[in-house]
Amino acid sequence: MERRGMSQDEENTMDAVQDEREDRRLQIRLDKLLNRLPGLVYRCKIEENFALTLEYASAGSESLLGIPAEEMVAKRWNTIERMTLPADLQRMRPLLYDKVVAHEPYEVMYRLLLPSGRLKWVWDQGEAVYDDGGLPLYLEGLMMDVSEQKFQELALQEENRQLKMDLERTDGLGDIVGKSEGMRRVYNLILKAAEMDANVIIYGETGCGKDLVARAIHNYSGRKGAYVPVNCGAIPENLLESEFFGYARGAFTGATAPKDGFFAAADHGTLFLDEIGELPLRQQVKFLRVLETKSYRPLGSNTTRKSSFRLIAATNRDLAMLVRENKARADFYYRINVLTIDIPALRERKEDIPLLVDAWRSRNGIDLRLSRTTRLAxxxxxxxxxxxxxxxxxxxxxxxxxxxxxxxxxxxxxxxxVSETLTLEEATRQFEGTMILKALERCRWHRGKAAEALGLNLRTLQRRIKTLGLNPKQTV
Incomplete structure (x- = not known):
């Protein structure tokens, strides 16, 4: 605009008008952006005694709360707090106050009772705006609907709570069979692992069912992705990287088409690495980086990809010993060794053998009859x-x-x-009683020594003595 012949005051006035117009244009663009965001963007003025007055609400308030933005701010009170359930408000307010005083961002999840009577879970994150002296003036944040995820989480918790109650009355969990004390401990850890996303390491001898335990954790976790089992010991070292990371077309000779690896296949699901102790040190370094960032690059690609997988590992080796022998990286070991599940060997839970035989009969549809000598053997x-x-x-x-x-x-x-008419369960019980009684007699009924000789802990031995009705007056 032509300014020749204008006084300084007139120029200043024109600059102020132009600045005001530019501010309005910026505000319009900002409002358009905020109104397109999923959820509700808000600004609350912080009054005396940490009272909050809603001054701005984006258009997302109507889809989230069923109330137009104009109506939200018209009454000049904090409409959101009035819809928050009292118990949640009592918990949330001190948390917000502490974060504001500490000049830290806040993040909180709580329930709103909408005017329609519907209950919603919302995730609220934001931070305070301060003046030059550090006094808090406003809260600015974003609120999103997380009802579906939260209700799914609560349903899963209730399902697992019911499963824990049912475990006392059942002979197994999912496809896993057994009701011995050792297996009940395993079941409780499975349900505990299913409620969290932490890495799990399963220890157990060959053939004891580590894959079944890992699969049960995945099934009860509610994760929507696939369960991807991988035997680390069965993949040649030169193929490990391409199998896990995948590759782009032309990454190497023979790569005529791109291929996804195990990390991609397990996105939003569970990656089960059996025989994790066989993973070479060089690969452990690369795997550790993926575990920490949940991102990776396929071979021959410059594009970083994300995978939100949950890791469960298994081994029949002593990983701590491998670390001490420099055959496994300590940082990799500590990353995967968050929750530990030890599966007892079958020799430690022989009372489960009759149940396992019954499960075999049901699975194969065969009414298999076992002779007395077979049951004893x-x-x-x-x-x-x-x-x-x-x-x-x-x-x-x-x-x-x-x-x-x-x-x-x-x-x-x-x-x-033993009578030929004994069932396998009865024969097992009789043999177990004989073994325990012999051990007690050798140790002169010193239960601690007898438990050590039998490879049992004292509590288990005492429980078996009571169950079998053994006493010092009996002889073998």
């Missing part, structure tokens, strides 16, 4: 291959009969005078 045998070996034995027994029993050991070493 099964009760005496240590099952180094655990449940997998037991299932293999039953498969062979169904096909070849008594001829396979010799694989469990010499018959004369464990045969006892």
């Amino acid at each position: 099964m009760a005496h045998y240590d099952w180094p291959g655990n449940v997998r070996e037991l299932q293999n034995f039953l498969d062979r027994y169904a096909a070849f009969g008594e001829s396979v029993v010799d694989s469990l050991g010499r018959m004369e070493d464990f045969l006892l005078p």
